[in-house]
Structures are given as C-alpha cells and as structure tokens.
Amino acid sequence: MLLRAIGLHLSSLSAFFALTNGIPSSLPFDKRAELDTWIANESPIALSGVLANLGPSGVKSYGASTGILLASPSKSNPDYFFTWTRDSALVFKTLVDQFINTGDTNLQLAINDYISAQAKLQTISNPSGSLSNGAGLAEPKYMPNSTAFTGDWGRPQRDGPALRATTLIAYGRWLLNNGYSSSATDIVWPIVKNDLEYVAQYWNQTGFDLWEEVNGSSFFTTAAQHRALVEGSAFAGSVGKSCSTCDSQAPQILCFLQRYWNGQYVVSNINTNTGRTGKDANFCLASIHTFDPDAGCDDATFQPCSPRMLASHKALTDSFRSVYGVNSGTGQGSAVAVGRYPEDVYFNGNPWYLTTLCAAEQLYSALYQINQVGSISITSTSLPFWQAIYPSAATGTFVSSISTFTSLTSALKSYADGFVAIVQKYTPSSGALAEQFDKSSGAPLSAVDLTWSYASFLTMATARNNAVSASWGAGSANNVPSICSTSSATGTYSAATNTNWPVFPCTTAASVLFAFNILATTSVGQNVFVVGSISELGSWDPSKAVQLRADLYTQSTPLWYGSVKLGAGTRFEYKYVRKEADGSVVWESDPNRVYTVPSSCRAGASVGDVWR
C-alpha cells in the first residue's frame, strides 16, 4: 500500500519518475537487470531443451523418428512420450521464427525434417479417421515412431491442422523470399492445402480443447483456424494457387469467434457445459498465437492490446490470486503464478510455466502494438486492467507525446516482467522447465523438460526484445459479417509425397552434441558409463568415464543416456562400462565400438547401442 501511494504521487512528475510507477505493480529497477541476465542465461538452455526432444538425435529423444518432436521425454506419471500435432506446430513456429531471425542453419535442417515428418503423419489412418475425407488430420497425437496412437483419447482436436498450416506457411514465405519457390510450391503447399481444407470443412463442429478435456468449441481453436485460413489464402496466391474454401469460411469463423466474448472476458469453451467460469489461459495462448504486429489493438481479432484481451488478462490472473499458495498476499496489479484455469484439478491444479510466460508475452506484444499505434485508448472494458497497474488511469486516448502514455507503458512493462520474474523464481538452477510448479511450494511438477515450456520461454524472450514475426493479415481480415451462419466447405485431400529438399547453403558445425544411448538392464546401485579413446571420454580410464543418466529408464526400454560435445570429424573408439555398488568396473565384451562424428551442418548426432 505504501509503495502504491508513492507511485501515485510520482505519477504527475517527469517521465523519469513516472517510470517508478512500475514499482508498486511488480518489479523494482534493480530486479530488472537481474531478470535481463537470467533471460540471457536461460535462452540457450531453452533452445537446447527443445532440440533435446527432437528425433532422431536429440539427447532425450531416443526412439523418436526423424523430425518427430516429443512433448516431453517423461514416460510415466505422466506419459508424454508421444508427438502432438498442436505442441509440435507451436514449437516449430518458434524455431521457424528463430531461424528467420538468426539464420541458424542447424534449425533449418530440423524444420525440413519436421515438415517431411508431417507429410507422412497426414497419411496415417488413426482413430479420428483418415486423409480421404480429412478427418484423420485432427488426430491429436502419434507414437514417436510415426505410427498411430490407438488408445482412448480426447479426439478429434481441430486446432492441430490450423497451427501446422501457420507454421509451414511461415517457413514457406521464407522459401519464397529466398529463391526456393519450387520448394514452397511442391513440398510445403501440398501439406498446407490439406490442413486448410480440413479447417474450412470442419471448423463448425465440436472437438476437444487444447487441454484435451472439453468437447465443445474452444476459443483457441477458433482463433487459430481464422488465422490459418486468412494467411492460407494469401500463401496460396503466392505459390500460384488459390484457396476458395479459405475465402468462403474465414469471415464466418471470425463471426463465430465473437461469440466467446461475454462482455467482460473471453469464455474459453462454449457449445459445452463445463460448469466453469470460462476464465482460461486458452485465450492468452490464442492472443500470442494470433498476434499481428500490424493489426493495432483490434477487438474483432482479439489482439493482445485490445480492450477485450486486456480485460480477459485481468480476469484470468485475478482468478489465481486466491487459489495458489504461491500467490498469497498478491494485490491488484502484482504479477501472479498463472495456471490453465482456476477450477483445474490435474495434478491437483497448479501454475504452469507456459501459461505464466504467456501472461508476460501477451503484455509484451501489447506493448509493441501500443508503441506502433502511438497511443493508448482506455475504454470502460479495459479500464479495470489499467487501473490495477496504474491506479490513476482513466478512460480516454493518450498519445505517445504525453507523460501519461509513458507512465502507462512503463507500468505495463514492469507488470509483464513480474510474470517472468515469477517463472525465474520457480525455475531450478539447472534451467530445466517442467510442465507445472507446485501451487504451494513452487517446486517443479508433472512432466519434466516439457518442450512447450521451453518454447514458451523463447517466444516470451523474443516478444520482450520486440523481435516480432510477420503479419498474417489480421488488419484486413477483421470485418465481422453482420449475420453468422452455420457453414462448411467440403475439401479434397491428397498425400503430400514430395519431400526432396534442396541442399541449402549451411554452416558446418564445428562441434557436435553427441548423444550416447545404451540399453542396459541394471539393478539398484549399478551405474553405466561410457569410456573411450579420446580425452572427452576419459582416454580409456574408467575413473574418468562419462556417467550416463537413468532417469528415462523403464523396464521395457532400459535406457542409459548422456551427451558429450565432440569435434566434427573426430574418429573414436568406445565401450560402455558398468560400475557396481562396491566400485568395481565391468567392461562390455570386445571388440571396441568405433564411430566418426559427422562433419556436417547438423549440430547433433547420436548412437543407439545395446549392452554386450
């Protein structure tokens, strides 16, 4: 209370003092530098965390085929050792954006692998159906070896095809802009076309939401579908095709999208009866996924800075103030740990890293848009949000030349940083990001190394740096039809068979993160190591051998794994050894294993061995 009073007092002073208005809401100045440092340190950890879960050579992806991205290496409690269409598309959108921003050709090779894998997955018949009428495209998850998952599940999930189309289009645009138009036309477009036709045909049917629990209509799904058809139509045009079903259905999807707004916040699941308030991070993830840097604070497309989305942000974050112990004592305008929805009971209901990071990213994106627009319009809808972070806020339009604009944007930035600071606080020193953190103790919980958690960190950091990705055309696709109609356009589907990528110029990796995988059945007290002819592997000295990890060990896959950075082209011999509880060493039988580290543009490689 005291600090807030100081903030109020200073609000009438100069822009410099106005900056201190951030203090009451969340993050003091000295904390900001600390946060900058943490973000800089965590960024490479997050990127490695994503790549570790990508088959075939990721450090934690043993068993996944080429281009298949695991949701998490966790095989039990919970078992996330599958690839989800949604998670993979969202994560690869991040990698495509990183590739476009950095030119990292190791990422490009991963993207090509992913796209080739998706071409195959589209053709796999599964419990949702097959490609013949498109229905199989909405199957939520597949086995790591690219076969169908046939167990019970919440299916279909109709966001996957839309998200995948968006990711492939982002890469397709890069191909077009960089002289690879035949790859865009012959490899990318046929996959995208199936997904767009799927959306145009099925958007007006119920399905399961992104949390795989509710059968109904999900805001996230509808928003992603609208975006996909809008940019899909433009992309079709740029490869010399057309998408008439995109054009006929996109306005109707936008019309339906408005239905989720209840006048106060986005109700995330409709056409269902969940018995919940509808306050759900679903809307936040939709807002960052459909953020268009050129669209302004548009309510119709629910842009991050729109009054509707700021009001929804407040409704959601407030809903967690009293349900999580880690949030106890947080007042209005203070950042909180954010979960999926307040009624959540999964693992007893806890904050998630990716939803807390989303709360930050929405605000960074909002800040970007506000700066683009050059003014802030506070309406009766968004007033409570602004008053929470800047108590003297009032309705009106505040242009960038006046100090109120500076005060409001500083408060917004500090508030956003506050959410990242919470994630920082509950991230272990290793930088590993699980799925959730305990609502009382803050300890990491549920799936370890969740790929989407790492990607959400990367997109947050990108947004915080104002490094936005391309417009998807929201600014000219926000005309809501006056009458919404039930609608569908039947599509045609065919297997995308061309995955012959050209040889792209790329940078040869100087060193390679080399993953050792060995199936070795052991008992408690035994440990497995790798030892070899090079110094990195202890020069045949078992006391200097590299210890492998058993945290992914199961009875059916007794995996010991680890990784070592090795020079490209290095030839080495190696063996696995087992150390007994008493310290004695058991060597594998002869002969020595031999390997030469590839010298290529790929920064990762792996072996899969069996103890002998």
Ligand SMILES: *[C@@H]1O[C@H](CO)[C@@H](O)[C@H](O)[C@H]1NC(C)=O
């Ligand atoms: C794929 O993996 C499943 C589960 O491990 C296994 O049952 C199946 O035989 C595998 N299929 C192929 C084609 O490798």
Ligand SMILES: *[C@@H]1O[C@H](CO)[C@@H](O)[C@H](O)[C@H]1NC(C)=O
């Ligand atoms: C289909 O669209 C109509 C018109 O927007 C809407 O009233 C209805 O709820 C939609 N149903 C589903 C399942 O999307």
Ligand SMILES: *[C@@H]1O[C@H](CO)[C@@H](O)[C@H](O)[C@H]1NC(C)=O
């Ligand atoms: C989902 O809901 C729709 C209609 O509300 C129903 O027809 C369909 O069978 C439901 N699907 C599942 C898997 O429960």
